[in-house]
Amino acid sequence: MTANQNHLTTSWGAPVGDNQNSMTAGRRGPTLIQDVHLLEKLAHFNRERVPERVVHAKGAGAHGYFEVTNDVSKYTKANFLSEVGKRTPMFIRFSTVAGELGSADTVRDPRGFAVKFYTEEGNYDLVGNNTPVFFIRDAIKFPDFIHTQKRHPQTHLKNPNAVWDFWSLSPESLHQVTILMSDRGIPATYRHMHGFGSHTFKWVNAEGEAVWVKYHFKTDQGIKNLDVDLAAKLAGENPDYHTEDLFNAIEAGDFPSWTLYVQIMPLEDADTYRFDPFDVTKVWSQKDYPLIEVGRMTLNRNPENYFAEVEQATFSPGNFVPGIEASPDKMLQGRLFAYADAHRYRVGVNHNQLPINRPQCPVHNNQRDGFMRADGNGGSGMYYEPNSFGGPTEAPQHRTTPFEVSGEANAVAYDHDDHYTQAGDLYRLMSEDERARLVRNIVNAMKPVEKDEIKLRQIGHFYKADPEYGQRIAEGLGLSVPQGV
Structure with missing residues (x-):
């Protein structure tokens, strides 16, 4: 039988049976590595632009510190959150999403909000946006979504037909579309917007007890947005307006800050909450799970060299430290692979050896060689594990805590398809x-x-x-x- 020539296929010509849902262990996941269509889609997508970032190409960054202001040790054993007053150096990169490296800062677009904490237990990256939700909830749809935000392959122009066609066929996008098209779609500056981890994560304390958690960075400068006509004017007259504002504020000693809050959900609530808590197109009601203060992030130092520190900075939501783990969020599960893979391609397999990405704690692994190896390549030290020669060994006390999965391995959608309640609540x-x-x-x-x-x-x-x-x-x-x- 001749195959339908209009069938979507993999790069090796096999027909794709499901392009809307990644394959998971049970309805809630996690995502299975055997979903080779998902892996190929993400891996190819990460290599579609050379050499700038495929998304979040235009951005600005700054150094600072995070100081704990409230004891959250009953929820997490993460060392950098272990005691009130503890300070951890950090670096942040703000960005637009869809535009190229030379695009204007003041376009209507979500803003990336990527924070790297240089902790004593390794680098912890929280890679979020200035919105608490996203357009899609399954990573298998991400390359298609971003294609709609990029340029038409023939005209090389932005394509509103593709944008609205995709959104209208993906009703889960409605909540984020409402935020994007509201006043919050064009922040006045990077200093005057909130930041969110967006996904649900898992915190684990010293006793091995776990909770689900969401992150909220609230700007201490207050929310300010740009009028759409002024934003268009600035895009023409000063396309680097947000980049300039952040640099000048820090240079003048007007150090911007954000207060970090979290929402905490008991593990068992995930089975009964009225929205799926792992669906990144939804928020948790703050009446149900109130904000708990954690600490304050302050930016007090500009980069010395934009390329070395901002352009070469690499972030991955998979860069965890003990006490912080992933959830079954399908969008997060895809990002755990895609972000690190993008950096291995864009910057190089040894990107974590660059000063801006290098952990400020000892690193012991068996990774060797590769392009642009910038250190001693492990010297004559042990290069495999397990071994009988005193080399680094695994730390069983830091094993990831288990969570129950059930069901058959299949490509399935989320159980909940109410894409309208939260968007309507926001409108009202x-x-x-x-x-x-x-x-x-x-x-x-x-x-x-x-x-x-x-x-x-x-x-x-x-x-x-x-x-x-x-x-x-x-x-x-x-x-x-x-x-x-």
């Missing part, structure tokens, strides 16, 4: 002026879309979140809300 929280600006931004962004089919499908999502929301978008586009939504 806005003032009338905020709603009007949100509607205007969405209407202006959707006007260039050529197919009414795409517009109507997206209007249906807005309407399901809140009838007024959908009706106002429809009126702005000169369309009617589709019947039956």
